[in-house]
Amino acid sequence: xxxxxxxxxxxxxxxxxxxxxxxxxxxxxxxxxxNQARYDESxxxxxxxxxxxxxxxxxxxxxxxxxxxAVDDESQSLHEALGAAQDAMVPxxxxxxxxxxxxxxxxxxxxxxxxxxxxxDAPVRAMLAExxxxxxxSGWGLPGIVVDAAIFDSLVPGLKEQAAFxxxxxxxxxxxxxxxxYAVVGTMVxxxxxxxxxxxxxxxxxAKRFGPRR
Amino acid sequence: xxxxxxxxxxxxxxxxxxxxxxxxxxxxxxxxxxNQARYDESxxxxxxxxxxxxxxxxxxxxxxxxxxxAVDDESQSLHEALGAAQDAMVPxxxxxxxxxxxxxxxxxxxxxxxxxxxxxDAPVRAMLAExxxxxxxSGWGLPGIVVDAAIFDSLVPGLKEQAAFxxxxxxxxxxxxxxxxYAVVGTMVxxxxxxxxxxxxxxxxxAKRFGPRR
DNA sequence: CCTGACGGATAGTGAAACTATCTATAAATG
DNA sequence: CATTTATAGATAGTTTCACTATCCGTCAGG
Numbered sequence: 001x002x003x004x005x006x007x008x009x010x011x012x013x014x015x016x017x018x019x020x021x022x023x024x025x026x027x028x029x030x031x032x033x034x035n036q037a038r039y040d041e042s043x044x045x046x047x048x049x050x051x052x053x054x055x056x057x058x059x060x061x062x063x064x065x066x067x068x069x070a071v072d073d074e075s076q077s078l079h080e081a082l083g084a085a086q087d088a089m090v091p092x093x094x095x096x097x098x099x100x101x102x103x104x105x106x107x108x109x110x111x112x113x114x115x116x117x118x119x120x121d122a123p124v125r126a127m128l129a130e131x132x133x134x135x136x137x138s139g140w141g142l143p144g145i146v147v148d149a150a151i152f153d154s155l156v157p158g159l160k161e162q163a164a165f166x167x168x169x170x171x172x173x174x175x176x177x178x179x180x181x182y183a184v185v186g187t188m189v190x191x192x193x194x195x196x197x198x199x200x201x202x203x204x205x206x207a208k209r210f211g212p213r214r
Numbered sequence: 215x216x217x218x219x220x221x222x223x224x225x226x227x228x229x230x231x232x233x234x235x236x237x238x239x240x241x242x243x244x245x246x247x248x249n250q251a252r253y254d255e256s257x258x259x260x261x262x263x264x265x266x267x268x269x270x271x272x273x274x275x276x277x278x279x280x281x282x283x284a285v286d287d288e289s290q291s292l293h294e295a296l297g298a299a300q301d302a303m304v305p306x307x308x309x310x311x312x313x314x315x316x317x318x319x320x321x322x323x324x325x326x327x328x329x330x331x332x333x334x335d336a337p338v339r340a341m342l343a344e345x346x347x348x349x350x351x352s353g354w355g356l357p358g359i360v361v362d363a364a365i366f367d368s369l370v371p372g373l374k375e376q377a378a379f380x381x382x383x384x385x386x387x388x389x390x391x392x393x394x395x396y397a398v399v400g401t402m403v404x405x406x407x408x409x410x411x412x413x414x415x416x417x418x419x420x421a422k423r424f425g426p427r428r
Numbered sequence: 429c430c431t432g433a434c435g436g437a438t439a440g441t442g443a444a445a446c447t448a449t450c451t452a453t454a455a456a457t458g
Numbered sequence: 459c460a461t462t463t464a465t466a467g468a469t470a471g472t473t474t475c476a477c478t479a480t481c482c483g484t485c486a487g488g
Contacts, residue, residue, distance in 0.1 A: 003434070015478050018435080023476095028435095035435045035484045048352075054476090056348055058272075058305075061476070079424035086413055091272075116418045124417070128410040131403050134270055138262070138399045140383070154379065155411055158372025163415035165368065167423050169354070185352045187416060189345050191409055196342040197369055198408055199300055201377035202401060203338070204330045209381050210293035216455095217465070229447050232466080237445095242466095249453050249466040268445095275445070 003029075006039045010047040017047065023061055025050055025068060049181050057188040063088050071180045081180045083119060086187070090123040093130040099137075103129035103146045110149035114156045128152075159194075166190055217243075220253045224261040231261070237275055239264055239282060263395050271402040277302050285394045295394045297333060300401065304337040307344040313351075316360045317343035324363035328370045342366075373408075380404055 007014045020026040026046055029037030046068075053059045053067060070076065070084035107129045111118055118125065132147045141147040166186050170179050221228045234240040240260055243251030260282075267273045267281060284290065284298035321343045325332055332339065346361050355361040380400050384393050 079420050082420050116414050117421045118414050118417055124410050124413045128407055131407040134403050152407055152411055154375045155372045155408055158369050159412050159415040161368040163419040167419040189348050193342055193345040193366055194369055194412055195405055196338050197366055198373050199338045200330050200332050201373040203332055205377040205381040206293050206296050207331045
C-alpha cells in the first residue's frame with residue numbers, strides 16, 4: 001500500500017498523513033526507493049487511533065504524541081501503559097490556589113473511603129481536586145472551606161462497575177499494543193458516553209423538580 | 215466599579231473584558247459619560263460564569279454565547295433554560311454514517327428502559343448514539359451491528375442519583391438567572407469530576423486485572 | 429517515454445482567542 | 459488648574475494550532 005492507499009483506507013488526506021509523519025505520530029513506511037515507501041495494516045490502525053483521539057477525545061497533537069509514546073513503550077506493562085496514556089489525557093490544572101492543598105486531602109480521603117487504588121502521582125487526583133476548588137469558589141458550600149469530595153460518593157459504584165466491564169472486555173489473547181489501543185479508545189469513547197448519560201440524567205432530574213412548562 | 219475594578223475582581227485583563235463586551239458576552243456598564251461606565255456585581259458574576267464555561271467546560275466563545283442566551287431569555291422557564299444551556303454545550307457530531315440510525319434506536323430503547331425523560335430533539339441523544347457508532351467501528355462487538363446502548367445501563371443509577379443531588383442543591387429562593395447560572399456551573403464542573411472519577415475507577419480496575427508489575 | 433504519484437522540505441492558510449494601539453475624552457492627583 | 463492616568467470604542471496585530479498547498483527531484487506504470 002502506498003500513501004494514497006493509506007489515505008483511502010483511513011479517510012485522511014495525503015497532506016495530513018504527511019503532517020502526521022513529520023510530527024512523529026505515524027511511523028514511516030518501509031522504504032523501497034528514495035521516494036517510495038510501503039504502508040501496511042499497522043499504519044491504518046495507527047491513523048485510526050490518532051483520529052479517534054483527536055475527534056472523539058479532542059486531544060491536541062502533543063497529547064496524542066504522549067499517548068502513543070505510552071502505547072509504544074514496550075518496557076511498560078499493560079497496566080503501566082494504560083496509566084501513562086490516561087495521564088497524557090488529563091488536561092493541565094492550575095494548582096496554585098490556596099484551597100488546592102485541602103482539596104487534595106479531600107480527594108485522598110475519597111480514594112481511601114471508596115477503595116480506589118490510584119498512583120499517588122496520577123494527574124487525575126489534581127483534576128478532581130480542581131473541581132472541588134472551582135465548586136467552592138462558585139459558592140457551593142461555605143466560603144473558604146473547600147467542598148468535600150464526599151458529594152461524589154454516590155457516583156462511585158456505577159462507575160466502578162462500568163470500569164470493570166470496560167477492562168474485562170479487553171481481549172486477553174491479542175498483542176500488547178492492540179490491547180493498549182483497544183483500551184485507550186474504549187476509555188475515550190466511554191468517557192463521552194458517560195458524559196452524555198449524565199446530561200440525560202440531569203435533564204430528567206430537572207424535569208422532575210422544575211417540571212415542564214406546558 | 216470601573217473596568218479596572220472589574221478586571222481586579224475577576225482576574226481577567228481589561229483587554230479581554232473589552233473583547234467580551236465587543237463579542238456581546240458581557241452587557242455594557244451604565245454609561246456615566248461618553249467614555250465612562252459603571253460595572254457592578256452582575257458583571258463580576260457574568261465574567262466568572264464565562265471563565266468557568268471557557269476554562270472548566272472548554273467551550274468556545276460561540277457556545278458560551280448560546281449558553282448565556284438561554285440564561286438571559288426570561289421567557290424560558292428554569293427547566294427550559296437548563297435544557298437550552300445543555301444543548302449549547304453538546305459538541306457537534308457527524309450523523310451521516312449508515313450505522314447512525316440504528317444507534318439512535320438503541321439510544322431510544324435505552325432511554326425508555328431506564329426511565330429517562332428526555333426531549334426527543336435533545337442533541338445529547340445524538341451524542342450518545344455517536345459513541346455507539348465509534349465503538350462499533352473500532353471493533354467492539356460484531357462488525358456491522360451497532361453496539362447496544364445496554365452496555366451503559368450499569369452507569370444509570372449512580373448518575374441519576376448524582377443528578378438528583380445536583381438539581382436538589384439549586385437554591386429555590388434565588389432569582390431565575392442566579393439559579394440557571396448556578397446549575398450551569400454545577401453541570402460543567404460535575405461533568406469534569408465524573409470524568410475524573412471514571413478514570414480513577416478505570417485505573418483501579420486495570421490494577422486489579424493486569425496487576426502492578428513490581 | 430511520458431504522465432502522474434511519491435518523499436521530503438518549506439511555506440502558507442484559516443480559525444480562534446485574545447492583545448495591543450490609537451484617539452478623544454474624563455477622572456484623579458498634587 | 460495642570461498634568462498624569464484611566465476609559466470607551468474602534469481597529470489592527472499576535473499567537474497557537476492543525477492542517478493544507480506548493481515545489482523539487484525521483485520513480486512507477488502503462
